[in-house]
Amino acid sequence: MDVKPAVPADIPLIAALWHCGWIQGHAAIAPQALSAMRTAEEFTVRAKAHLSQTRVAWVDGKIAGFFMIDRDEIYQFYVAQEFQGSGLATELIAKAEAELGDGLKWLACSVGNDRAARFYEKSGWVQAGAIPYEVETEEGPQMVNVWRYEKRLGEPDDGP
Numbered sequence: 001m002d003v004k005p006a007v008p009a010d011i012p013l014i015a016a017l018w019h020c021g022w023i024q025g026h027a028a029i030a031p032q033a034l035s036a037m038r039t040a041e042e043f044t045v046r047a048k049a050h051l052s053q054t055r056v057a058w059v060d061g062k063i064a065g066f067f068m069i070d071r072d073e074i075y076q077f078y079v080a081q082e083f084q085g086s087g088l089a090t091e092l093i094a095k096a097e098a099e100l101g102d103g104l105k106w107l108a109c110s111v112g113n114d115r116a117a118r119f120y121e122k123s124g125w126v127q128a129g130a131i132p133y134e135v136e137t138e139e140g141p142q143m144v145n146v147w148r149y150e151k152r153l154g155e156p157d158d159g160p
Helices: 008-026 032-037 040-049 088-100 114-122
Strands: 002-005 054-059 062-070 073-079 103-110 126-135 142-153
Touching: 008 040, 008 054, 008 062, 008 073, 032 142, 054 088, 062 088, 073 088, 088 103, 088 142, 103 114, 103 126, 114 126, 114 142
Parallel strands: 073 103
Antiparallel strands: 002 054, 054 062, 062 073, 103 142, 126 142
């Protein structure tokens, strides 16, 4: 796996992966109005807007996943379906954590996205509770409920 900063030519690939991944992980649990807004075009607009925050994972010339960092948050994290279950997600989240640096970091996981929640927990992230979270849409911000996951990075454990 090769992880690189996203470039403009990656936008269509990021948008397509993001759209498919969002449907896989969120369509059944998101409010119906939000699901209706999550069009392929919207993901293209969002991928362009967050390009500088995006790192793309490549395997044999194929986009295998991506993540976006926003200050202390893993803002988005997706792995292409064909790479799910391969161990790539574990490697990719380690790369995202390295980008975040030291200290208390966090990510949002939609309430009900149990597969993602299990992965984050297996990766050492701890659920800190459910919170309202503002998501961007073409029609303006929308509120959804998410599980906030936290992890302290780069600091030694205080344990024995």
